[in-house]
Each structure stands twice: as structure tokens, then as C-alpha cells.
Amino acid sequence: MSFHCAISNDIPEDPVVSPHSGSIFEKRLILKFLEENGVDPISGKEMSADELIEIKTASIIKPKPPSATSIPSLLKSFQDEWDAVVLHSFNLRQQLQTTRQELSFALYHHDAACRVIARLTKELTAAREALATLKPKAPTTAITNSEETNNDNDGVLSESVIENISSKASVLTAERKKRFRSIPEDLIKPEKIKEFKTTSSQTCLHSVSKPGIVSLDICPTDSNKIATGGNDHTATIFDKKSERIITVLKGHNKKVNSIIYHPNKENVITASIDSQIRVWDIEDSKTQQIIQAHESPITSISLHATGCYLLSTSNDEQWAFSDIDTGKVLIKVGDQTTNHSLTAAQFHPDGLIFGTGTSESLIKIWDLKERSNVANFPGHSGPISAISFSENGYYLATSADDSVIKLWDLRKLKNFKTIPLEEGYQVKDLCFDHTGNYLAVAGSDVRVYISKQWENIKSFTDHIGLATGVRFGHNANFICSVSMDRSLKVYSS
Structure with a gap:
């Protein structure tokens, strides 16, 4: 099997680096080459698949479709993206407002409950004291x-x-x-x-x-x-x-x-x-x-x-x-x-x-x-x-x-x-x-x-x-x- 490696500025899918030549290869192709020949395709030195070094790259951004190559198409794409961003921002603001209202309502109820509990506790304490003491009124008995x-x-x-x-x-x-x-x-x-x-x-x-x-x-x-x-x-x-x-x-x-x-x-x-x-x-x-x-x-x-x-x-x-x-x-x-x-x-x-x-x-x-x-x-x-x-x-x-x-x-x-x-x-x-x-x-x-x-x-x-x-x-x-x-x-x- 013949192996051809073209030098390009594009990063191939699943890229790996040879430690002997420093060249970048597509992992699928280099593994197949090593299986058949067992040497670095550039330097000719013996090399195994375990010696390959994987490269971590960001996900590849797909290019714009051919329909977006004209100025009107680009403007329409930009408009669609802008509308999507504005709509997303509007939804976030709407959710934020709803959350604020719910939080305000919950805080109001909590405050009201605390006031009621405090009042009832005060009344209960006063009632217990009154029942315990029952201080006599003005003498009315003989x-x-x-x-x-x-x-x-x-x-x-x-x-x-x-x-x-x-x-x-x-x-x-x-x-x-x-x-x-x-x-x-x-x-x-x-x-x-x-x-x-x-x-x-x-x-x-x-x-x-x-x-x-x-x-x-x-x-x-x-x-x-x-x-x-x-x-x-x-x-x-x-x-x-x-x-x-x-x-x-x-x-x-x-x-x-x-x-x-x-x-x-x-x-x-x-x-x-x-x-x-x-x-x-x-x-x-x-x-x-x-x-x-x-x-x-x-x-x-x-x-x-x-x-x-x-x-x-x-x-x-x-x-x-x-x-x-x-x-x-x-x-x-x-x-x-x-x-x-x-x-x-x-x-x-x-x-x-x-x-x-x-x-x-x-x-x-x-x-x-x-x-x-x-x-x-x-x-x-x-x-x-x-x-x-x-x-x-x-x-x-x-x-x-x-x-x-x-x-x-x-x-x-x-x-x-x-x-x-x-x-x-x-x-x-x-x-x-x-x-x-x-x-x-x-x-x-x-x-x-x-x-x-x-x-x-x-x-x-x-x-x-x-x-x-x-x-x-x-x-x-x-x-x-x-x-x-x-x-x-x-x-x-």
C-alpha cells in the first residue's frame, strides 16, 4: 500500500503526531500504514502505534453553506442570528422577572408568618401567666x-x-x-x-x-x-x-x-x-x-x-x-x-x-x-x-x-x-x-x-x-x- 501525506494548514480529523518526524497525520491513515510497514512514513524509522501522540483540538466549525456566500445571504444570516439572540435575551429577562415576583411573594409570606407566630407566642405566654397567677379582683366576697x-x-x-x-x-x-x-x-x-x-x-x-x-x-x-x-x-x-x-x-x-x-x-x-x-x-x-x-x-x-x-x-x-x-x-x-x-x-x-x-x-x-x-x-x-x-x-x-x-x-x-x-x-x-x-x-x-x-x-x-x-x-x-x-x-x- 502506498502512503501519501500532503502538507496542509487544515487540521485532519483525530490528529496524531509522530515523535520521530514531528509530522501530523490522520490517526486512521497512519495506523493502517504502520500496520503494513511499521516505520515512520517521513523519516523511515521504525515506529509502533503506541508511540503516536494524540492532539487535543477544539471542535471543527463547519464553514458557511454556499448559499451564504453572497452579501444578501450573509445579511439574512446575521439577522436570523440577531433575532435568535434577542429572543433568548427576552426569555431570560421574562424568567428573571417571574423569579423575582415569586421570591418577593415568598418573602412576604415568610414575614407575615413570623409576625403571626410572634403575636401568638406573646398571647400564649400572657395567657399562661394569667392562668398561673389568676390575680384576684377587688374583694367582692363575704x-x-x-x-x-x-x-x-x-x-x-x-x-x-x-x-x-x-x-x-x-x-x-x-x-x-x-x-x-x-x-x-x-x-x-x-x-x-x-x-x-x-x-x-x-x-x-x-x-x-x-x-x-x-x-x-x-x-x-x-x-x-x-x-x-x-x-x-x-x-x-x-x-x-x-x-x-x-x-x-x-x-x-x-x-x-x-x-x-x-x-x-x-x-x-x-x-x-x-x-x-x-x-x-x-x-x-x-x-x-x-x-x-x-x-x-x-x-x-x-x-x-x-x-x-x-x-x-x-x-x-x-x-x-x-x-x-x-x-x-x-x-x-x-x-x-x-x-x-x-x-x-x-x-x-x-x-x-x-x-x-x-x-x-x-x-x-x-x-x-x-x-x-x-x-x-x-x-x-x-x-x-x-x-x-x-x-x-x-x-x-x-x-x-x-x-x-x-x-x-x-x-x-x-x-x-x-x-x-x-x-x-x-x-x-x-x-x-x-x-x-x-x-x-x-x-x-x-x-x-x-x-x-x-x-x-x-x-x-x-x-x-x-x-x-x-x-x-x-x-x-x-x-x-x-x-x-x-x-x-x-x-x-
């Missing part, structure tokens, strides 16, 4: 005669009592913060509650001669044990599991309109419109203590978180704080600003404050240690029929004769939700479950609302009379209610 209430402290709580309730509040606050970080795994889901139906109905707990069950409570440590108070002047302890009456407590001479199952002892506390509060020993079916805190019908009682003290309200326009172990009334306070009876009462879960409802549509929040009215919640019409604090410590649910349920935020001291009911609907009892996730309502029927959304997820219409009490079982695995139809009903899946 302490009753200590002789009438068996009070040895002249209307002032002793240091030991204050220390007891304060230490208990500190423990409960810390426990609640841990407990409410997550919902218990075994808490009944809303979907399950929607499937609840009546699984038990008892009509033999109280006398037929004076029908009607007006109060209800469940043992906190054994939810099979249920306590009821009736128009027949008696209280009954019922075992749900075995469906038998454990005992009947007789001693009141008028209806038992409030009943509490003690969480730590085999005791039940009852209150009646006969103006008596009785502490019962369940095993012996006997009265351990009779607390004479009021001279008028008692409307409501609430047990303090320590399990040692009892709050009571009455038509005598006063509330009393008593020791259930000794039967002594430690303090008794009346509000002299207006003349009204106290219709409902309940301790806050921590026990440092409590709420009372009045016959003049007002809910009052009291500081126990200072014995002072620290906040008022107006808005209902008609006497307050029921109040219930949520175990989360922030919410208070109230009802009156106006067929609405109002929910109050104790951090901001204002009504944040009003649940309207049907016209003429009567509410007789309200109860949060222990987790604060559900609110039960007893009245014209029995209803369950889910917290936060405050939607009615289930209604029970099995009672033929007015429902007067409702309570949740452990982790809401069942619900029970009592009624003027003399029945105790249990709802579960």
Missing part, C-alpha cells in the same frame, strides 16, 4: 360566721391545707403536661363511638313510687361500679359487670341531686335538697360524716383532687369548702354583689381554682386560696344548668336554659365556641372524658361531641324521659346515662 360553719380558722385556710392543695396542684400540672403530649393508644376512636348502642338498661335501681334518677357517677378506679342518686331519697351502688346492686344508701329525706364516687376510698359522697352532705362507707352502708355546710337546698358538690376536701353550692347564695374526713366546714363564702343562688360547681383539675354557675346566667371562676372571684363568663341566658372542666386544664364547658353549650378558653378568659342545640333542648349534665377528647351531654337526649372540631359524633335517644346525668367509662370504652324514666343505660360497641 365570709360567713365561723360558728355556723364549724370553722376554727375565721374564714382563712390553714397553712397545712394550703400546702396540701398547692403541692397536689404542682404534681397534677406536671403529670398533665406529660399525659396530654399524645392520645392514649387504647382510647376509643370516634369511629367506634359511632357504632355504640344500648347494651344494658336497668330500671330496678330506685323506687317506683318516686321515679327518676337525678345524679350519676362512676368509680374512677373500677368503672364497673356505678353510683346513682334518685328522687326516692336513696343512693344506689350498682355493679355493671355482674348486673347486681351492691348496696342501697338510705339517710336523706329528700332527693339526692348530686353524688360522687371517691377515687381512693370505698366511699360515696351525696348531697340533697334536704341541706345535708353525707359521706358513706359502702361496705357498711352507713354514714361516716354529715357535713352541715348550708341551710338551703344543696345544688352541687365537687371533690378536690386531693380527695380530702369538698366544694358545695347552695340556694343560700354561698359556696363552702369542707374537710370530708372531719366533717368540718373550713370556709364558706357568699357573693354580695348580687342576689342569686349558685346552681352548679366544679373544681379545676389542678384544684387551685373552681367554677360556679349562678341563677343569673353567670359563670364565676374563683381562687380557692384567696377565696376571691377572679373571672366572670357572661353570655348565657337563664340559670346555669351544668359546668365541666376538661382534663387538659384549658377548656370549660357550660350550659344553661338557653339551649346552647358554650366553651371557654381559660388561657384567654373568653368564649371560643358556641354549640347551638335544637329549640327547647334542655341540658342537665356535661362531662368530659378523662383525656379531654370527648364531651358528653345529657338532656333531651344523650350526645357525644369530639373536642377541637366540636362535632356531634353520636346521639342516643333510648331514654323516654329527660336524661339527667352522663359519664364515660375508662378510656371512653363505654358511656352510661341516667334519666327521669328511672333507668340506667350503658352504651358500648
